[in-house]
Amino acid sequence: MGPASGVGKAWARFRFYLGNPMQRPSVLFGSLLTAFWSRVEGPVEVPRKSSLAPSDNLQTPMNLVMPLKFPQVAFRGQLGKMLFDQTDQILVGLNNVGTVHFARFDVVEGNLCMFSIFDGDFVGYIRDFIGVIGQAFDGIMEFVKDPAPTPCGSNVDAFIDWVRRHDALQMPELATDVTSDLVALRRRTLVLLHQNPNVQMGIYRGYPGYSVAQIRDGLGIGW
């Protein structure tokens, strides 16, 4: 796969199976209709795929969107200080997880977001980072709405479940992962968007198919 094709395909497919919902029917009518379908369809889930192809298990995004308890600037200031105080633990910890390409903490519209790209299994990634930065996450839980039970190191499954629920939906790159019923495809896609306000719609990878350790090894910077 060439460097650009992964992302190109992801976005093109997404357009293909949505059609152009904003034109036909009107936005208002479309929204009402989607709300109705959503009731009829019930929850639509897109399971995370696990496959044995290495490339399917590399550079997976996680987009945690965690609503903050309070919007005030002073509160965000305290959050910033807490994260700042934990910086060393977080950096060393993520380095010890070993499979993380990058991880950033952003505050976006009243949400604390942790956006990261990692290699391997989603659940394994969360479990490993609880092991090394669990205490930092216990600190984070004090700032977010409906936090996971703490300490997260003693509530691993509950924490994994909480993370799963706060991870933005990733639109699958293959239409058939939404449904193999092509007639229902557009409807189900809209229902998915309706049920998941936070969605990752596409992703670009500059060096697809490599693990973080392979890149570091190749650059000779230690892995």
Add this chain to the structure above:
Amino acid sequence: MREVQGNILRAYGDRYRAVRHLVLTVDDRFAARRALGLMVDGDRSTPDVTSGDRPPKEAGYQWCLNVGFTFAGLAAFGVPAASLDTFPPEFRDGMAARASRLGDVGDSAPAGWVGGLAETRRVHLVVTIHGWTRSDVDGVAEEVMAAAGGRAFSRLSDETFDGEVLYDPVTRRRLVHFGYADGISQPRFVDVHDPSASPDQLPMAPVGVVLLGYPSAIPHVSWNVPQPKVLGHNGTFNAFRVLGQDVAGFEGFLAAVEAKHGLDRELTAAKLCGRWRSGVPLSLAPTAAQAEAFRDDVHLNDFDYVDGDPDGVICPIGAHIRRTNPRGAHIVQRSSNRSRSLIRRGIPYGPRWDPGDAATRDTPRGLLGNFLCASLAAQFEAMQYDWINLGFQDPRITGTNDPLLGANDPATSSFTWPRQGADPLVLRGFKRFVVTRGGAYTFLPSLPAMRWIAAQTE
């Protein structure tokens, strides 16, 4: 220890040569509870679950009994939903549902599993009987099935899961098919094993590696104990695996490497596993002559990869035992060197492979494996998912699978054999030698927990 089932912290030992795993479905909940109650009443005149308090051989027992419950099995016994909800998700899903993560695809996919093991909702119990002889096992199996008027459970199919220990006639060591000595490296537990009895460089493991209710091997992390506490405490999870082995295919590959590269088959076998077939580790005996001369049974596990072999020139990074236990070696998941340890209790099934014996050449053979741990997801599945397959622990093997048992395909398989002062040799085109024929995730409760299950009234 008295509360924990036997064969978990300590193996039953070599005296118990025959094993049978009865895969059962509960027919009548009330009768099943009565039968279970009899198995934990401490009276060995009827089949009784063996406790881990002392070696059964010392007690003179000719047979030992273990009971494992699947998630559906706990429900079938009437364990309340509130309690069932406290079990971890991978156990609730069952092994078949985790197939893609475990590499159980293609010929290994649940669709081809034997003995009804893919019917996750109907597999309730795996009752395991070890005996000195086959007839010891037969006798106990009959009694188990006849308990509570014979109405409690039935076998899911006619498929028998019978195993028999294989011994090397010369070294007397236990073998697995493919001809390797097995049962050498196991975690040793603080306060259970005497470190001076088996000197090796591996640190002693906390019992929380395998038992629920104790600190795990990961600092600050403890696994949830299923509730109520009496049910979960001192229990352990087990991945029961029926693994078919293609010995002819494996030997054929060793022969092909010999023909193409002029490398001795025994050396290739050692490089693929990390131990010579005699059990002597490459790390302590890099050459055949050294392995031949190695007589020190006590130190068979006394090595690490940190000193002197960072690149796998002696023991390849992709070799089976280095993948499944990197010991102190530098790995990508730096926090996981010791956290995925497992207890392995396996006994082979099927006759020893003998190419000259037409009658048994094609008889199915393999390993009835039990992989015990406190967290199936963090230990067994993690090991299987990205160490045995995928090879994420070291960038130099990423994208390759374990040569002995990975989900290999001749079109893509490869094994890197690093060499001193020369380019690595890359072996390609080998097939998958170990096929999953079935399996189940079970929970091995403590003895008090089984009394609690037997006393349910729901």
